[in-house]
Amino acid sequence: MPLPEAKPPDGVTLFKQQCATCHTTNLSDAVRQGPSLLGIVGKSAGKADGFRYSTGFAKADFVWDEARLDAYLANPQATVPGSIMAYRQPKAETRAAIIAYLKELN
Structure with missing residues (x-):
């Protein structure tokens, strides 16, 4: 009997695996290496209260x-x-899933 086809991870899972070490999705957790991404879509870049941005983001x-x-x-x-973020995601479908999840947080 063949195994069922693997289901690709959703945006929440991908965020937890690839982004949550440095970013939160709420304002109650302590600031990590990166700012909270709660409501990021539609926000001005480099302007989150309580986070010290790199020179690039300050501009x-x-x-x-x-x-x-x-x-x-x-x-x-x-x-x-x-920017000092080291993470890079080459797969368009992975980026799209993470972005879809971030949009849900608005």
Whole structure:
């Protein structure tokens, strides 16, 4: 009997596996290496209260949307020069699932 086809992980699972070490999705947990991503879609970049941003983000002048998040997750330093985030996600479908989850948090 063949095994059932593996189901791809959803955005919540991917976020927990790949992002939650550095980011929270609420404002009650202590700030981690990165800012909380609660309500990130539609927020101005580099402006979260209580978080000290890198030089690149201190100069950022844009609002997070799906396209900007996608580009940033693919290559943070190319999207925001001076960003110190080391994570890069080359798979478009993984980025899309994480972004879909982040949109649910708005």
